[in-house]
Amino acid sequence: MNVLLEIGVQHYLVLATALFCIGLYGATTSRNLIKVLMSIELMLNAININFIAFSKYVTPEALSGQVFAIFIITVAAAEAGVGLAVVLAIYKHFKTVDISKIHLMKW
Amino acid sequence: MNLIVQNAWLVAIFPLIAALLIFLAAAVDRKSARLAMGLSLSGTTLALLWSVGLLLARLGQPEQEISGAMRWLTAGSFDFELGWAIDNLSAMMLGVVTFISLLVQIYSMEYMAHEEGVARYYGALSVFTFSMLLLVLANNLLMLYAGWELVGVSSYLLIGFYTAKPEAGAAAKKAFIVNRIGDFGFLIGIMILFYMTGSLDFATVTDNIGKLPGLTLAIAAVLLFWGPIGKSAQFPLHVWLPDAMEGPTPVSALIHAATMVAAGIYMVAKLMPIFASATTPLFGSFLVLDFIALIGGVTALLAAAIAVTQTDIKRVLAYSTVSQLGFMMMALGMYLPVYDNGSLVELVPLGYIAGLFHLLTHAFFKAMLFLCAGSVIHAVHSNEMPLMGGLRKYMPVTALTCLAGTASISGLPFITAGFWSKDELLLAMWDAKSPLFWLAALAAVLTAFYMFRLYFMTFEGAYRGELAPEKLHDPGWAMKAPLLILAVPSLLAGFIGTPYTPKDLHIHHFLHYSHGHTAAPHHSGLVPAVLIVSLIVFVLGAGLAWAMYGSRKPLLSPEQLATRLKPLHEASLHRFYIDDAYNFVVRWLVMGLARISHFVDKYILDGMLVNGTGLFTIAGSETLKYTQTGRVQTYLLTLIIIVVLLLLAFFWLPLGKVI
Numbered sequence: 001m002n003v004l005l006e007i008g009v010q011h012y013l014v015l016a017t018a019l020f021c022i023g024l025y026g027a028t029t030s031r032n033l034i035k036v037l038m039s040i041e042l043m044l045n046a047i048n049i050n051f052i053a054f055s056k057y058v059t060p061e062a063l064s065g066q067v068f069a070i071f072i073i074t075v076a077a078a079e080a081g082v083g084l085a086v087v088l089a090i091y092k093h094f095k096t097v098d099i100s101k102i103h104l105m106k107w
Numbered sequence: 108m109n110l111i112v113q114n115a116w117l118v119a120i121f122p123l124i125a126a127l128l129i130f131l132a133a134a135v136d137r138k139s140a141r142l143a144m145g146l147s148l149s150g151t152t153l154a155l156l157w158s159v160g161l162l163l164a165r166l167g168q169p170e171q172e173i174s175g176a177m178r179w180l181t182a183g184s185f186d187f188e189l190g191w192a193i194d195n196l197s198a199m200m201l202g203v204v205t206f207i208s209l210l211v212q213i214y215s216m217e218y219m220a221h222e223e224g225v226a227r228y229y230g231a232l233s234v235f236t237f238s239m240l241l242l243v244l245a246n247n248l249l250m251l252y253a254g255w256e257l258v259g260v261s262s263y264l265l266i267g268f269y270t271a272k273p274e275a276g277a278a279a280k281k282a283f284i285v286n287r288i289g290d291f292g293f294l295i296g297i298m299i300l301f302y303m304t305g306s307l308d309f310a311t312v313t314d315n316i317g318k319l320p321g322l323t324l325a326i327a328a329v330l331l332f333w334g335p336i337g338k339s340a341q342f343p344l345h346v347w348l349p350d351a352m353e354g355p356t357p358v359s360a361l362i363h364a365a366t367m368v369a370a371g372i373y374m375v376a377k378l379m380p381i382f383a384s385a386t387t388p389l390f391g392s393f394l395v396l397d398f399i400a401l402i403g404g405v406t407a408l409l410a411a412a413i414a415v416t417q418t419d420i421k422r423v424l425a426y427s428t429v430s431q432l433g434f435m436m437m438a439l440g441m442y443l444p445v446y447d448n449g450s451l452v453e454l455v456p457l458g459y460i461a462g463l464f465h466l467l468t469h470a471f472f473k474a475m476l477f478l479c480a481g482s483v484i485h486a487v488h489s490n491e492m493p494l495m496g497g498l499r500k501y502m503p504v505t506a507l508t509c510l511a512g513t514a515s516i517s518g519l520p521f522i523t524a525g526f527w528s529k530d531e532l533l534l535a536m537w538d539a540k541s542p543l544f545w546l547a548a549l550a551a552v553l554t555a556f557y558m559f560r561l562y563f564m565t566f567e568g569a570y571r572g573e574l575a576p577e578k579l580h581d582p583g584w585a586m587k588a589p590l591l592i593l594a595v596p597s598l599l600a601g602f603i604g605t606p607y608t609p610k611d612l613h614i615h616h617f618l619h620y621s622h623g624h625t626a627a628p629h630h631s632g633l634v635p636a637v638l639i640v641s642l643i644v645f646v647l648g649a650g651l652a653w654a655m656y657g658s659r660k661p662l663l664s665p666e667q668l669a670t671r672l673k674p675l676h677e678a679s680l681h682r683f684y685i686d687d688a689y690n691f692v693v694r695w696l697v698m699g700l701a702r703i704s705h706f707v708d709k710y711i712l713d714g715m716l717v718n719g720t721g722l723f724t725i726a727g728s729e730t731l732k733y734t735q736t737g738r739v740q741t742y743l744l745t746l747i748i749i750v751v752l753l754l755l756a757f758f759w760l761p762l763g764k765v766i
Contacts, residue, residue: 028744036740099740106737 012053020046033090033097037083044076111160115173116191118157118201119240125150126233133226140225144216147229151209151236158201165198166617174246190308192246195617196463200243200373203470204366208236210589211361214478217585218357218485228268228355235261239366243373247307248297251374255293255338258367259286265362266354278353285347289337296330299323300381313380313622321387328385328395331378332402339371339432342406346686348429352421356481359421364428364477365470372435372466375399376459380622383442383454396454400440404543404550407433409683411553415560416669416679419490420480423561424473427516430550431469437547438462438532441539458535459620465532467614468524468600472515475593479509482582482590483565487572492561497570501579506566508590513562515597517555518645526641527601533637548640555648563656606633 019042026039048069055065091097125146132139132146164173176190193201212232219225238261242254260283267279301307303323304315316324335341340348351363362368375382385395407430414426438458445453482505487495499506515525529551536544570576581587604614654662669676678684 024747028740028747100738103737105735107732107735 009053009057012049016046016049016053019043019049031098031100033087033099033102036099037080037087040083041076041080044072048072111157112164112171112173113175115157115161115193116175116189116244118154118161118205119237119244121150121153121157122147122233122236122240123150126230126237129226129230129233133230137226140229143226143229144212147233148209148212150233151205151212154236154240155205155209158198158205161193162198162202165193165195169195176246185305187249187307188247189250190246191244192309193244196373196376197243199463199467199618200369201240203369203467204236204239204243207361207365207470207474207593208232208239210592211357211474211478214360214481214586214589215355215357217583218481219355222355224268224270228265231261231264231268232358232361235265235362235367239370242370246309248300248309248312249307251377252290252294252297255334255370255374256290258362258370259283259290259338262286262351262362262367265358266351268355268358269353272353275353278347278350282347282351285344286337289334289344292330292333292336296327296333299327299330303327309377313384316381316384321385324381325385325387325389325395328382329389329398331381332375332395332399335371335375335436336402337371338374339368339436340406340429341371341402341433341436342409343685345406345410345429346682346689349422349425349682352419352425356421356477356484359425360474360477360481363425365474368428368432369435369466369470372432372439372462375436375439376463379439379456379459379620382439383456383620383622386451386454394442394454396440396442396456398440400437400541400543403433403436403438403440404546405433406430407437407550408546408553409433411550411557412675412679413682414557415553416676418492420483420492420495420561420565421477421490423492423557424476424480427476427554427557428473430554431465431473431516434529434532434547434550435462435465435469437543438465438535441535441541443539456620457538458532460615460618461528461531461535463618464604464614465528468515468528468597471593471600472512472525472597475508475590475597476512476516478586478590478593479505479512482586483509485582485586486579487574489572492564494572495565495570496568496572497566498579499566501570501576502566502581504581504587504590508594509566510562511594511597513558517558517649518551518641519649520642520645523598524596524601526645527604530633530637530641531604533641534634537634537637548644551641551644552648552651555645556652559649559652560656563652567657 023039023042023044023046026042027036030036030039051065051069051072055063055069059065087097090102094102096102128146129139129143132142161173164171172192174190174192176188179187179189181187212229215228215232219228222228235258238254238257240254242251242258245251245254263279263283266282267275269275297307300312303319304312306312306315319327337344348363348368352359354363382395382399388394389398410426410429410433414423414430417423417426439456439462441458441461442454442456444451445455482502483495483498484490486498486502486505489495511523515523518526518529520526533544533547533551536547570579602608603612603617610616651663655665655668681687
């Protein structure tokens with residue numbers, strides 16, 4: 001019953017999986033571009049949790065997991081900046097942020 | 108003298124330089140005929156001087172070796188060498204080639220005077236002389252082969268000299284292609300020998316020839332012999348030589364009578380150790396030498412039988428050449444088996460010298476006969492003998508030399524060269540107890556018959572042509588002199604081979620086969636049986652020709668004889684349907700195969716494979732492009748589905764481990 005009482009690596013993994021699936025669902029189904037971007041952020045954070053959890057429980061002496069997490073946060077910030085700029089440009093052009101109406105790259 | 112012996116290879120270089128200069132001059136000035144003549148003649152004269160020097164060196168010091176080599180190219184651990192080695196056989200050939208080449212070039216100065224493209228003509232003649240000398244000088248199979256192919260090329264150039272005549276072009280192509288068929292076998296034979304012995308040198312190859320497996324050696328020897336079948340116009344590849352008569356007549360005299368076609372005989376003699384080592388029968392007890400003799404015999408009889416009915420003077424001579432080459436081949440195939448404990452250990456060639464002796468005398472009298480024919484054609488402007496006749500009164504010199512040649516080739520006893528060499532041939536067959544002896548005798552009867560028929564139809568009787576007889580006359584000195592010069596050896600060259608010749612001057616002393624352990628039997632004096640056959644042959648053939656064509660009132664009408672022997676006459680007239688058979692084979696079999704491969708190439712290779720690949724790609728992309736919807740979320744979903752499927756596949760299928 002240790003599993004239920006003490007918080008271990010499994011809990012973190014279940015949380016991360018849940019978060020990732022929510023993000024995935026949001027990214028594939030949302031019509032709103034902003035929502036898609038937000039869902040992607042969720043998925044990235046799910047991965048961050050994974051990194052930190054494994055770092056803590058598998059290789060506590062090394063900090064590589066944490067370093068990765070910080071790196072991902074940085075890149076995610078940059079990505080969010082660029083993504084929002086793209087969304088703004090798209091909005092200016094199409095007057096909409098509905099992703100199902102944007103399919104210029106069609107055959 | 109030392110200079111000549113040490114630089115023996117220069118003999119081939121003089122004509123090469125002449126050829127290069129001629130073509131260079133012709134490129135600058137197309138009408139440089141005189142310059143071309145001068146260059147060509149001086150190149151050949153130098154080569155002749157060199158050859159005479161080498162021949163004298165061989166006569167004077169037979170044990171002295173004249174050889175050398177230059178490195179040509181290196182392939183892996185193997186060096187190809189440009190090497191030369193002159194034994195008595197090559198020295199003799201050098202003399203024959205350069206001597207006749209020079210005379211023919213002198214003759215051509217007048218014969219070709221009014222033709223276009225004299226520079227091209229002399230250039231090609233020089234190239235021919237060079238290639239022939241290269242072939243003779245060679246001390247290895249590769250150089251022999253190179254010379255062999257080069258004479259083929261120059262022959263092609265010269266047969267097709269009259270570029271305005273479509274027949275000349277066709278004949279040139281035919282000669283080249285038929286020769287290529289033979290050369291192919293020759294090349295494979297060389298490759299087998301090279302593979303088995305690791306060398307191309309004659310000396311090394313013949314030293315190691317005993318180590319080859321018997322059947323391999325026999326097959327290699329037959330393949331090697333395929334080359335001479337083509338080059339020396341043996342049955343069944345003899346068809347090109349009569350057609351080659353489309354070329355200028357001096358060329359026929361030089362290339363298609365005296366030298367190039369003799370290259371096959373030379374090659375068989377040079378490689379005789381290989382042929383004589385092939386003691387494994389091809390089937391039954393049929394050896395490679397039997398094959399050579401049989402091919403020679405068939406050729407000799409067949410060609411003689413065709414020559415009997417031809418009316419084109421050059422064609423008669425062409426078939427005569429084919430027939431005489433067959434005689435030489437037959438003699439080279441004669442051997443004496445030596446048994447040891449009941450197994451065949453050695454073959455002693457019996458007709459080695461006879462074949463080469465006939466090659467020598469034949470070169471003289473056949474070249475002369477062709478030059479006579481050229482002189483006649485020059486005068487009457489026709490090749491057809493029914494349009495000649497009675498020319499002796501108008502062209503006495505030509506008639507006299509032609510008579511000498513005719514007598515020589517027919518074997519007029521004792522005073523002609525042809526008699527002695529033919530006697531040697533028959534003697535070799537008699538010694539070998541070969542049944543081909545009687546075949547040769549029959550072919551010799553036909554030889555005497557068709558040659559005297561040619562002489563009588565051309566020079567005796569009344570003139571039947573359309574030209575005014577006053578206009579017929581002997582040619583000028585440039586053409587007369589070679590005829591007269593060649594008449595001398597045509598009659599006298601035989602005296603190096605009579606039983607009464609002093610030993611030191613005898614051809615048996617000069618040329619001898621020295622590879623095996625057992626010596627060939629040597630005759631002193633004439634063999635009565637052979638002598639009687641020779642005499643009967645001459646009298647029968649010449650007498651028949653006189654009865655049919657020579658006498659005032661024909662004792663025997665040719666037309667009557669033709670109707671009585673209709674099937675034979677028809678067959679002979681149509682050259683025994685061999686050309687027709689080739690046409691048939693080429694038209695139906697080869698063209699059929701070509702059509703099939705054309706179909707396969709066009710519709711299966713090009714159609715299905717090449718265009719099919721393109722069509723498949725186009726169709727594939729036309730279909731797949733609809734998956735490119737432009738909606739990012741579809742891509743994402745596809746990606747996720749595929750990743751999930753892959754994960755499932757890795758878990759449940761034994762494809763590998765994920766964790």
